[in-house]
Amino acid sequence: MRFLALLLTATLSLIAATTTAAPRVQVVGLFPGAAVLNVDGQRKLVRVGQTGPGGVVVVSADSRGAVLRVEGIERSYGLSRELSSGFAEPERKQLSIAKGQGGHYWIAGSINGQSVQFLVDTGATSVAINENQARRLGIDYRVDGRQIVVGTASGTAKAWKVHLNSVKVGAIDVMGVEAVVVEGASPTEALLGMSFLGRVSWREDQGVLRLESKI
Structure with a gap:
């Protein structure tokens, strides 16, 4: 019974890990040494070497694009003005x-x-x-x-x-x-x-x- 309980706990943990959605990350502003990130709807200016919303790290940034570290993986991002599906367009102020x-x-x-x-x-x-x-x-x-x-x-x-x-x-x-x-x-x-x-x-x-x- 103890073995079955441990197995069930491990299985549930694996299911939870695999169903956790990756953060929705966008670059909505670019500057020398900094980028404005939109992570799951949270917007923030993050400088190179700093950590932003959702633990996203800005590795490098210039006017052409940014390299971000998301969940330990580095990839290049261009400037985006499009909103990911699932997010309502923000009201214009x-x-x-x-x-x-x-x-x-x-x-x-x-x-x-x-x-x-x-x-x-x-x-x-x-x-x-x-x-x-x-x-x-x-x-x-x-x-x-x-x-x-x-x-x-x-x-x-x-x-x-x-x-x-x-x-x-x-x-x-x-x-x-x-x-x-x-x-x-x-x-x-x-x-x-x-x-x-x-x-x-x-x-x-x-x-x-x-x-x-x-x-």
């Missing part, structure tokens, strides 16, 4: 911003989960913040960033190009957003530039800026 002081669009949001007041600037190539704002947000731009020179209203300035984990306004959350940290106190407000706006749908309509998430 929308946000309307009325024109405010000075004829500009102002919106409260967050960078890496911390509150920021944004000035929408469609003429800015990237999200831009000054060095004091970067320090408050805990962004180690001198270590993690690449030094560049940018043009400002008062001339050229030293800056660092970085990648933010997330930028959020309203319910619209975009991961892996390129940004610049400018030396000094300018810009006084964080600029919500095209590195964010280019990742969403947006249009101006009679003094109202309308944003909509793409995925």
